[in-house]
Structure formats: structure tokens, C-alpha cells
Amino acid sequence: MVCDGANPYPETKRMSAVPEQARVVIIGGGVIGCSVAYHLTKLGWKDVVLLERKQLTCGTTWHAAGLIAQLRATANMTKLAKYSQELYGNLEAETGVATGFKRCGSITVALTEERREEIYRQAGMARAFGVDVEEISAAEVKAKYEHLNVDDVAGAVYLDKDGQGDPANIALALAKGARQGGALVKERICVTGIAKEGRRVTGVDWASDDGKEQGHIKADMIVNCAGMWGHEVGRMAGVNVPLQACEHFYIVTEAIPGLTQLPVLRVPDECAYYKEDAGKMLLGAFEPNAKPWGMDGIPKSFEFDQLPEDFDHFEPILEAAVERLPMLAEAGIHTFFNGPESFTPDDAYHLGLAPEMDNVWVAAGFNSIGIQSAGGAGMALSQWMDAGEKPFDLGDVDISRMQPFQGNKHYLFERSKETLGLLYADHFPYRQKATARGVRRTPFHHHLLERGAVMGELAGWERANWFARENQEPEYQYSWSRQNFFDNVREEHMAVRQNVGLYDMSSFGKIRVEGPDAEAFMNYVGGGDYSVTNGKIVYTQFLNKTGGIEADVTVTRLSETAFLVVTPAATRLADQTWMMRHKGDFNVVITDVTAGEGVLAVMGPRSRDLLNTVSSGDFSNEVNPFGTAQEVEIGMGLARVHRVTYVGELGWEVYVSADMCGHVFETIAEAGFDFGLRLCGMHMMDSCRIEKGFRHFGHDITCEDHVLEAGLGFAVKTAKPDFIGRDAVLKKKETGLENRLVQFKLTDPEPLLYHNEPIVRDGEIVGYLSSGNYGHHLGGAMGLGYVPSKGETADQVLGSSYEIDVAGTRVKAEASLRPMYDPKSERVKV
Incomplete structure (x- = not known):
């Protein structure tokens, strides 16, 4: 600087x-x-x-x-x-x-039905978060903001x-x-x-x-x-x-006679916000195509500086604003x-x-x-x-x-x-960024694109989210209702439930922990028991001192001195940093090896049959039971298969060195024709996991969610003498749970859930959904969310009547503390 x-x-x-x-x-x-x-x-x-x-x-x-x-x-x-x-x-x-x-209040108006649903869902979320909010009509907007043209206002929300x-x-x-x-x-x-x-x-x-x-x-x-x-x-x-x-534009008018204090006004459909200040109006913009600035460095002398005017860039916003607030047509521009x-x-x-x-x-x-x-x-x-x-x-x-x-x-x-423009864009579910794409690609990227993959982006990774049919445009058409990929995901979902599906998991983080103290270090940093045989896979959490969840991972023991920690794609750096900061005097080396291997998930009731046709490996329960890994041959290449699942079905994650990924994909895909193999995407994985009640890190489980209240006590082994969070787990066992993570399913199959919808228990808002999706096999929208339960038994929690608030409409919901799909996990161990 x-x-x-x-x-x-x-x-x-x-x-x-x-x-x-x-x-x-x-x-x-x-x-x-x-x-x-x-x-x-x-x-x-x-x-x-x-x-x-x-x-x-x-x-x-x-x-x-x-x-x-x-x-x-x-x-x-x-x-x-x-x-x-x-x-x-x-x-x-x-x-x-x-x-x-000044607490002058704020109004956000919607000019379309899609925006109306967005802001009404936000209003429901606000109530769940303890914020006072009111849905108001166009007439009520006019009463609070008399100068506004409300002819096309579809709805609005007011926060006083x-x-x-x-x-x-x-x-x-x-x-x-x-x-x-x-x-x-x-x-x-x-x-x-x-x-x-x-x-x-x-x-x-x-x-x-x-x-x-x-x-x-x-x-x-x-x-x-x-x-x-x-x-x-x-x-x-x-x-x-x-x-x-980036350059950010606004205008301030000359003083407008008789203008008094008004609420802050946002019209996101016109990329505009308005503020009355000392009898003048300020009109600001978050235009869809912004202008980056200072690419060659910010001038050394910069101090209270303004950038050159660009009225042509701002003019479309102003034209719409004059129609929205007609008094602007008569007001001079001061600044x-x-x-x-x-x-x-x-x-x-x-x-x-x-x-x-x-x-x-x-x-x-x-x-x-x-x-x-x-x-x-x-x-x-x-x-x-x-x-x-x-x-x-x-x-x-x-x-x-x-x-x-x-x-x-x-x-x-x-x-x-x-x-910049996305601040006021429609915040549709699953909306993908359009710029700066294609930076990180898995080894299977071109294979998937050739077969109709529609890509999304997470942490820079291009990931197949769903697959278009032969005559379908391979692109998103966004909406708050059923989007154009809804039926595609349903078909992918049912293929995994009834037959066999294949999807790319290469973006998930892979961190190698290696050294003489690897076992002791893992037993200290994680809640699971890592004193296991080579090839054993341990599902586990990294806890903080309060028993909150800092990471949700699977750990595979590769050898006496090496473990592979697999993390969500978005948290690989955070999870590796957590381990680095707790390494202390343990003699271990912690290395990101994500790019070294591609991973294909082969999931579904016929996954074993498919793998048997491409590999001489033994995929039986006797040799490769659930929660174990083994080295195998696939086609003419080599792989390591992990028998785990995030979709709740029999299946394997196939780890392949990057140089052999193309060959292994082609081998499995070609053999898959005889089985009706379906290529699947990340949306399918999420809809299957929510049916099974599997937690999504960053939504259902975070650093402030106690591992026992998240229903993950089975993954914590307190018999170990010392690990981060052990005392907090033992204390919670003594004092009892204050919250429980509950799975919900709407009884009406039409509404959709995303996350943050209020949970209504016996008529009162008690929380909100931490995640939501559609359960295509179970036939309804589903969600997970924490319900306060201090001093209550599980039966008392489930004995209540539950509804979920969807954009202001309360919809009856079934509740369960056990997975609604395959509660005994019999399908994954068959």
C-alpha cells in the first residue's frame, strides 16, 4: 500500500x-x-x-x-x-x-410475481429470525410513499x-x-x-x-x-x-418543495434504490453490467475522490426512475x-x-x-x-x-x-454465476458436457448439476416454482433409487495426512476413532471446544502412516487450515491432493453388478463391506474404491489418478448401457441426501451446532482419552439437549422448500429450515431444521403439530427424528 x-x-x-x-x-x-x-x-x-x-x-x-x-x-x-x-x-x-x-423504515416493492414470491419468502424468513416485517399491498405502499407510481406493483414488504x-x-x-x-x-x-x-x-x-x-x-x-x-x-x-x-453511481436532486421524510425504497426489478435526505432525493443503482475500476492500481493520491461521470451508463436507470417517481422529472440534478x-x-x-x-x-x-x-x-x-x-x-x-x-x-x-448487479437481481434458487467460469475443471469435464451436462460452479469448480435430454436446451430457466430441470432431477433421483447412476465427485476436497504421528493426530483433531485397520473408512466431525462442528468429513486409513480426509469442495481450505492450526508437535505432513485424483460415484441397487462387469475386484460384503476401501483394476487401469454413500443407496466412490480418468469413465459408461446407467448431477445428490436425512455442512451443521443436537453422536467416540471437544460432548450428555435436528416432509406435494422457511410448532414459529429440497421418491418437499427441545423427550418433540411457512402460507408437515427413507440403512449394506 x-x-x-x-x-x-x-x-x-x-x-x-x-x-x-x-x-x-x-x-x-x-x-x-x-x-x-x-x-x-x-x-x-x-x-x-x-x-x-x-x-x-x-x-x-x-x-x-x-x-x-x-x-x-x-x-x-x-x-x-x-x-x-x-x-x-x-x-x-x-x-x-x-x-x-433515523428509523424511517424501508419498503421493497416487487413488479413481477417471481419477485413477489422472493420478497414474501424473505418476509417469512425475517419472522423466523426475529425481525419485524409486514407484507403490504400496492395501495398500502402508496399510502406510505405517496409520490410512487404503483400501477404495476405486485407486492411489497415493509420493515419499520x-x-x-x-x-x-x-x-x-x-x-x-x-x-x-x-x-x-x-x-x-x-x-x-x-x-x-x-x-x-x-x-x-x-x-x-x-x-x-x-x-x-x-x-x-x-x-x-x-x-x-x-x-x-x-x-x-x-x-x-x-x-x-467497481464504479457505483447515484444522483442527488435539488431540494424538492414540500418533501418530507420517507422510508428507504428499493425497486430491485429496476435496479434502483431511493432515499430522502434533507428535502432532496437520492437515486442509486446496482446496474446489471458493472464497470470495474482501478485494475492498474488505485492512485496514490486518492482521497475523497470522485470518478468521471458516465451519464450514458446511468441513463437507463434514471429513465425507469422517472416513470416510477414522476416528481423526479421536475427536479433538477444537484449531484x-x-x-x-x-x-x-x-x-x-x-x-x-x-x-x-x-x-x-x-x-x-x-x-x-x-x-x-x-x-x-x-x-x-x-x-x-x-x-x-x-x-x-x-x-x-x-x-x-x-x-x-x-x-x-x-x-x-x-x-x-x-x-454488483446481482445485489438487486432475482435471487432464484440454484442461480449460477455467469462470468469468470471454467477455471477449475475435473478430469471428466468434457465427457460430461458431451452427454448433456448442465454445469454449475462451486469454489471455482465446474460441476454437472443436471443432465439435459437430447432435445432440451442445456441451460437453466430460473423460477421460484418448478424449474426446467425438475423432471430431469426426478429421473436421475429415481435411477439411483431403483437402478444405477453415475456422477462426478472429483471437486470434493482430498487432504492427505501422513507421518509417524498420523494416527495420534487424527485421534486428537477428530471425534471419531481412527485406530482402525488399513482400508477402513471413518465418518466423523472435527469439533471445537464447545462441541460445535468445524468440519464434516470421511477419513480413510490408507496405511500405517497415512490417512485421506475427504471434505466438501467449498471447505477444503478451511478444513485443511483447521488441521494445520491444531498440528502442534505432531509429526505429520498435511497436503492438498484434490487435483491428483478424479472420483466417480457409482450408486444404486445395481451398482455392484455394474462394477463386477468392469473389474476383477471383489465387491462382496465379505471382502468390501460398507465403510471400507480397496485397490482394484477397472478396465485396463487402476482405481481405489470406497464403499460409502451420500445418497443412501448401495454404491462406491471410485478414486482414479488423473491420468487414467478418461479411460475409467469410458469403461464404466460403455458397460453401463446394458444396465440403463443414468448420468446424474449434484442436484440429484442433494435431493437424495435430504430424503435420507444426511446433514449438509454449512447449512444443517455449523460451528455453533452441537454435534449431539445435530444427531451425530454415533460418530463421536468419547472413550478416546483426549480430542478437541470431548469435554463439551460429555457435558451435553449430562445436561441434556436443548435443540434437536428434525426432518420434515410437506404433506402437500406441490410447494417447494429451499431453506430458511419458518418452522411452525403448534401455531408458533420456533425456528427455520436449515436446508430444503424435493424428495422425489417420497413425493414431497423436505427440509431439516432445529427445534427447541429443552427438557423434552423425543416423543414429546414429535407429538406436536408442525407446519412450514412457504411464502406466507402455512403448509402441514410430517416430522421425524429418524431418516424417513430407509431408517435402518439396510439398502446401503445389502
Whole structure:
């Protein structure tokens, strides 16, 4: 992060006001950095130093629109947003700095039936999350917002506690609060370098803005809150922070006579938001095709800068806005503003401990929701830093979800064109990103495309999600109702249930743990028992100290000194980092070997028959029982077969070195013709697993979900003397469960479930679905979700009447604590 004239005077003395040592150095003085400093001091931290290259708020914060909304996509993100608005409501009284915070409410209107369903589903989710929300009609919108043209409004939602504030003053109030708590906030001090030893930073080099003074601060840790400079600062610290600045446009009108306070208004179908402020109207846009900025680096002199106007780019938004809000046609434009904001590859911000280093924290890339997120993000990160463990599940925004390649500048340039506009796009289920695709391909990629695969993307991996029929367009047609692939997935699902299916699992993470202490290390880091014979497969979880689930994996013992840990594709880096950070003195080497092997899953009642035709291996229960692996020949090649399943059927995962993948695929596919083999995708796998009640990490099980309450006690072996989380498991056994993960099936076969739909028990909302899909074999939409059950038996939990709220309509649901499909797992062991 080079400053103007940095370090031209090596002989000058260091600034006396900059300390030589700090517990933490926060880099960046926008609203996020100020919030982190504020919250750390609230926890009693001393020696907190915040360095800002120019002036506080001068990057993005000063020109933010200042919209403050509570409702986000998940329960925990909503919790953070709610905290922000509560904090800002009290901040002025605490610091004496006017924040301009007003609870003026917000309205989101839908102009289509699809958008109406989306916002009504969001309203149901809001109630499950404890947020006050009201569905309102077009007439009620008109009553609250008289200036609006509501002729084509299909529906709307209103949140009365949402509001708006003055972004710069909110940041300055947080900075003052931090100073009152003992933090040192220094402006015009630029970080010019970061010193490192191994996996730790040891301090930062700095220079004054004019370059006349410089020095070094020894630091126990740093926090990268550098906003659109976050990518650059990350590289200085040896960590990956994928984000890209984009141009963001809004206009402010001249004063409009008689205009009074209005709710914040969002019209996502027209890519627009509106805010009344001091008798003027602000109109902002999240246009579908964004303009990345700063690809060659942000100018060293950047400070409260504006970017060149581009009225042609903004004009389509303005034309629609004049029709929507006719008074804009008579109002003069006071300001046409274009300023940069940073966006991430998945539109979720970056928070947490960077996986590459053990004392570098990140809070950056806030995708134009930095003001409403800053309070909660600062609170959560400071608690994480203070306790050394996440205060609750932050998987949506945890920086460890980012893959190394996503820091590639060309990738970020291409992806950022889309992500800005996605904020207001229809958030359809299964919606796939359209840009920056094709980066990571499995060895079977072209084989699958030739046979009609429709690809989705996860963690950069191209994965076959479903297969189109011969005369069907191989592309998604999105909807909130049954999408164009619904019947395709049903056919794939039934093929696996009744015959045999083949799908590609190569994207799943594969981590090799090898060394003299491999067994002892695995027994410490995981809840299962790994003192097993070679070839044995152990399904298990990595637990934290509270018994929460940090990873959900299968572990295969390959030899006396080697294990293979298989993880979900999206969490491979996080899971490997968890092991690295708990390696301690164990003599092991932990290596990502994901790309070295392709994996084909052969699943279904006839899977054994099919494999017998292509291999001389013995797939009988006597030689290859469930939960074991063996080396076999397939065709003219070699493979290792793991007898496990995530779909609840007899089957094998076939591991093949990358060089032989093409041959093995062709061998199995050709033999499969005689069996009616069906190629299947990830959507099938998810619909089958939810029928079987298998948990989905990141949805049904997270770091804040206790392993016993998740119904996974069978995978934890407390007879072992010492493993992470053992005490918490034993304690929960003594004190009893407070929640139970319940499987639900709607009795009406028509409605669809995705996740976050409210669970209604005996007429009262008690929780929400953590995941949902359609159970094609069982004939209805299904979901999993936690139900409070303190002091209750299983029979009492199941003795209630349950409904699921689907876009405002309550639908009766059956409930079960055992898998509704094959509860005794007889089919997988046949």
C-alpha cells in the first residue's frame, strides 16, 4: 500500500506519536476499521492502533448511501445487521457525534410475481429470525410513499425499524468511541510493508503521508480493513483477499418543495434504490453490467475522490426512475456522483482469520453494504479475536471460503462485472454465476458436457448439476416454482433409487495426512476413532471446544502412516487450515491432493453388478463391506474404491489418478448401457441426501451446532482419552439437549422448500429450515431444521403439530427424528 513519496528520507526520525509496539494494528480508517477498533476497546483491549493512509472515511465510506437494513440472507447475517442498527441508535448519545441515524423504515416493492414470491419468502424468513416485517399491498405502499407510481406493483414488504444514517459520521463516532476506550487512531500514516516470520506477521512498516517520517510497529497481529486496497494489503501480508473496486453511481436532486421524510425504497426489478435526505432525493443503482475500476492500481493520491461521470451508463436507470417517481422529472440534478466500492466474487464480505497466516485478520470487501454491516462485523470479529474462536457461525463471510485462484486479478475483473448487479437481481434458487467460469475443471469435464451436462460452479469448480435430454436446451430457466430441470432431477433421483447412476465427485476436497504421528493426530483433531485397520473408512466431525462442528468429513486409513480426509469442495481450505492450526508437535505432513485424483460415484441397487462387469475386484460384503476401501483394476487401469454413500443407496466412490480418468469413465459408461446407467448431477445428490436425512455442512451443521443436537453422536467416540471437544460432548450428555435436528416432509406435494422457511410448532414459529429440497421418491418437499427441545423427550418433540411457512402460507408437515427413507440403512449394506 504505497503512499505518495513513501520513505524518501531514510535518515529522519520516527514520529513520536506512533508507538513502537502494539497488540494489534488495524490497517484502514473506514467505517469497518473504526468499528473493529471500537469493539476491541469495548472488550478491554489496550495497545490498539488504527492507521489510515489519508483521512478517516476518505476511501468508500464518505460517499456511501447510508442505508441501514436488518434483513440479510441468513440468520447470523441478519443478527449482525440488527446489531448494527441497534448500535447506531445509541452511538450518538455515547460519543456526542451526530450519526444522522433515523428509523424511517424501508419498503421493497416487487413488479413481477417471481419477485413477489422472493420478497414474501424473505418476509417469512425475517419472522423466523426475529425481525419485524409486514407484507403490504400496492395501495398500502402508496399510502406510505405517496409520490410512487404503483400501477404495476405486485407486492411489497415493509420493515419499520430499518433506516438510514450519515456514513462518515457513523465512522467518526465509532472512531471517537475507540479513542475513548484507549485506541490510538492515526491519520496520514500509510503502511508500506509488513514483516513476517513463518505463518505470523511480526509488525508493519509505516511512512507519513508526506514521506518525511517512517518507522516500524511491532505487532502481535494485524487486521486488514483496507477496503478497496484490501487485496493489495493482503498480498503484502501473504494472504489472499479477493475483491475488486467497481464504479457505483447515484444522483442527488435539488431540494424538492414540500418533501418530507420517507422510508428507504428499493425497486430491485429496476435496479434502483431511493432515499430522502434533507428535502432532496437520492437515486442509486446496482446496474446489471458493472464497470470495474482501478485494475492498474488505485492512485496514490486518492482521497475523497470522485470518478468521471458516465451519464450514458446511468441513463437507463434514471429513465425507469422517472416513470416510477414522476416528481423526479421536475427536479433538477444537484449531484451526479460516481465513486468506487469493492466487491467480492460471491457478494459476501470477507471476515475472519486469514487461512495463510495465524495472526492476520480480515474485514474487507463489503459489497456496498458496509454501513449496515460494520457494527455487527466489528462486533463479531472482535469477539473472535478476543476468544480465539468464532462467537457463532460466520461461514457465509469467513475469509477461508475463498479459494487461492480467486485472488487472480483477471478473474476478479471479469467476475466483478456481474456481482454488483446481482445485489438487486432475482435471487432464484440454484442461480449460477455467469462470468469468470471454467477455471477449475475435473478430469471428466468434457465427457460430461458431451452427454448433456448442465454445469454449475462451486469454489471455482465446474460441476454437472443436471443432465439435459437430447432435445432440451442445456441451460437453466430460473423460477421460484418448478424449474426446467425438475423432471430431469426426478429421473436421475429415481435411477439411483431403483437402478444405477453415475456422477462426478472429483471437486470434493482430498487432504492427505501422513507421518509417524498420523494416527495420534487424527485421534486428537477428530471425534471419531481412527485406530482402525488399513482400508477402513471413518465418518466423523472435527469439533471445537464447545462441541460445535468445524468440519464434516470421511477419513480413510490408507496405511500405517497415512490417512485421506475427504471434505466438501467449498471447505477444503478451511478444513485443511483447521488441521494445520491444531498440528502442534505432531509429526505429520498435511497436503492438498484434490487435483491428483478424479472420483466417480457409482450408486444404486445395481451398482455392484455394474462394477463386477468392469473389474476383477471383489465387491462382496465379505471382502468390501460398507465403510471400507480397496485397490482394484477397472478396465485396463487402476482405481481405489470406497464403499460409502451420500445418497443412501448401495454404491462406491471410485478414486482414479488423473491420468487414467478418461479411460475409467469410458469403461464404466460403455458397460453401463446394458444396465440403463443414468448420468446424474449434484442436484440429484442433494435431493437424495435430504430424503435420507444426511446433514449438509454449512447449512444443517455449523460451528455453533452441537454435534449431539445435530444427531451425530454415533460418530463421536468419547472413550478416546483426549480430542478437541470431548469435554463439551460429555457435558451435553449430562445436561441434556436443548435443540434437536428434525426432518420434515410437506404433506402437500406441490410447494417447494429451499431453506430458511419458518418452522411452525403448534401455531408458533420456533425456528427455520436449515436446508430444503424435493424428495422425489417420497413425493414431497423436505427440509431439516432445529427445534427447541429443552427438557423434552423425543416423543414429546414429535407429538406436536408442525407446519412450514412457504411464502406466507402455512403448509402441514410430517416430522421425524429418524431418516424417513430407509431408517435402518439396510439398502446401503445389502
